[in-house]
Amino acid sequence: MTYTDLYKSGELLVRIRKAYGRLAACDLCPHDCGINRIKGERGICEAGLKPKIASANLHRGEEPPISGTRGSGTIFLSGCSLKCVFCQNFPISQFGNGSEMSTVDLAARMLKLQKQRVHNINFVTPTHYLPQILAALWLAIPQGFSLPIVWNSSGYEKVDALQLLDGVVAVYLPDMKYSDEDAATEISSAPGYCRINRAAVTEMLRQVGHLQLDDEGIAAQGLIIRHLVLPEEKAGSTASLEWIAQNLGRETHIALMSQYFPAHLAANMPGMKRRVQVDEYERVVDSLENAGLENGWVQDHEDD
Numbered sequence: 001m002t003y004t005d006l007y008k009s010g011e012l013l014v015r016i017r018k019a020y021g022r023l024a025a026c027d028l029c030p031h032d033c034g035i036n037r038i039k040g041e042r043g044i045c046e047a048g049l050k051p052k053i054a055s056a057n058l059h060r061g062e063e064p065p066i067s068g069t070r071g072s073g074t075i076f077l078s079g080c081s082l083k084c085v086f087c088q089n090f091p092i093s094q095f096g097n098g099s100e101m102s103t104v105d106l107a108a109r110m111l112k113l114q115k116q117r118v119h120n121i122n123f124v125t126p127t128h129y130l131p132q133i134l135a136a137l138w139l140a141i142p143q144g145f146s147l148p149i150v151w152n153s154s155g156y157e158k159v160d161a162l163q164l165l166d167g168v169v170a171v172y173l174p175d176m177k178y179s180d181e182d183a184a185t186e187i188s189s190a191p192g193y194c195r196i197n198r199a200a201v202t203e204m205l206r207q208v209g210h211l212q213l214d215d216e217g218i219a220a221q222g223l224i225i226r227h228l229v230l231p232e233e234k235a236g237s238t239a240s241l242e243w244i245a246q247n248l249g250r251e252t253h254i255a256l257m258s259q260y261f262p263a264h265l266a267a268n269m270p271g272m273k274r275r276v277q278v279d280e281y282e283r284v285v286d287s288l289e290n291a292g293l294e295n296g297w298v299q300d301h302e303d304d
Contacts (some may be wrong), residue, residue: 001167003149007141015164016138019131023049029081029127030196044189045079046096051132052078054098059117063255064299065211066150066173067218072122073113073147075106080125081187082154084177086230086266093125094264107143108134114147119218122150127157130164137168148220155225156190157200163228164294165207171219172204175226179236179243185235187269198243201225211253211295223248224296228257229284232271238287245291254296258289279282 006012022028023037040048059074060067079100089163091097110121126133137145148170155174168272176197178184180226184193204223211222225244229237244252266272285298 003168004135004141004146006167007138012134012138012141012168016131016134019134019161019164022161023131028130030156030158030190030192031081044083045081045128047079047128048100049130050100050102051106051136052096052098052100053091053106053109054078056113058113059122062122063173063219063224065213065217066120066122066171066224067117068216068218070117070119072120072150073116073118074108074122074124074152075109075113076124077126077129079128080154081127081156081190084264084270085187086260086263086272088261088263089125090264103132103135104139106132107139107145109137110140110147111143111145114145118147120148120150122152122173124152125154126151127153127161130161134164134168150219151204154190155197155200156188156193157196159199159203162200162203162207163168167207170208170221171211172201172208172223173226173258174201174204175200175228176201176225176240176244177228177235180234183234183236185274187230198247201248205248205252210251212251222253224253226255226257228260229275229276229281230260230272231276231280233280234271237284237286241284241287241293243289245293250292251295252293254288254293256284256296256298258299 025034026037031044034044035041054076056075058071060071062072066072068149078096150171151169152173183188208221212220214220260276
């Protein structure tokens with residue numbers, strides 16, 4: 001089942017109505033703010049009724065199967081359901097930089113990127129704008145939109161919300177940030193993150209399966225999990241990698257990231273004031289190998 005099939009059958013419109021219905025007492029993310037976004041009320045993510053976009057451009061800095069040779073059509077949405085003290089995109093995620101637009105305009109951005117011959121449309125931090133993205137897709141399809149959709153998220157997602165995306169999203173690109181609930185709450189204001197995140201990525205895998213590439217080596221469908229190594233093992237990296245191997249399968253693709261630096265408010269939090277050291281990252285690479293996770297990408301990392 002593809003989003004074109006869902007459009008033709010009328011199921012996509014049914015899902016759009018269900019999704020917008022949730023905005024009246026918003027429960028799209030695990031915070032369950034219960035505010036009426038249709039009337040302009042704003043919760044933790046600061047999102048209103050209209051989608052707010054920080055940028056929509058060709059991007060070449062994603063994982064190789066996402067960026068490919070022609071780039072990914074990356075749409076950065078403003079706001080976020082997390083409050084990570086170290087967020088490198090904090091002007092967008094925490095300060096809300098960007099412009100509100102109609103779903104008609106969002107559909108036009110998607111079509112414009114398609115004309116630039118990008119490999120996919122990559123929605124970054126999209127969870128709180130799920131209804132609006134579905135609506136924009138519904139508007140874009142009859143105008144010839146046909147690219148795979150990448151859902152590039154924090155992984156702090158509700159299973160029943162993700163089910164509205166079944167058949168719509170081709171590639172899920174979630175974070176798995178923590179294996180410790182206290183760290184998730186302290187660093188990202190995300191209570192219940194581990195339990196919620198693990199249920200979410202399990203649902204994502206059910207929908208799209210493990211990563212499949214086309215003849216050009218571009219992601220056609222599947223799951224890629226990102227994990228950012230934090231100083232002093234605050235992310236609980238080894239436990240997360242072991243859980244992935246045991247519960248999702250050793251064929252799961254992992255992007256193991258080393259680029260942490262104390263952005264935003266991190267310099268004010270003990271243990272978060274410095275970059276990740278080489279030996280810290282290499283220990284996590286060893287954990288990746290020990291878990292039998294051989295698919296994916298690690299980064300070159302050097303101390304400052």
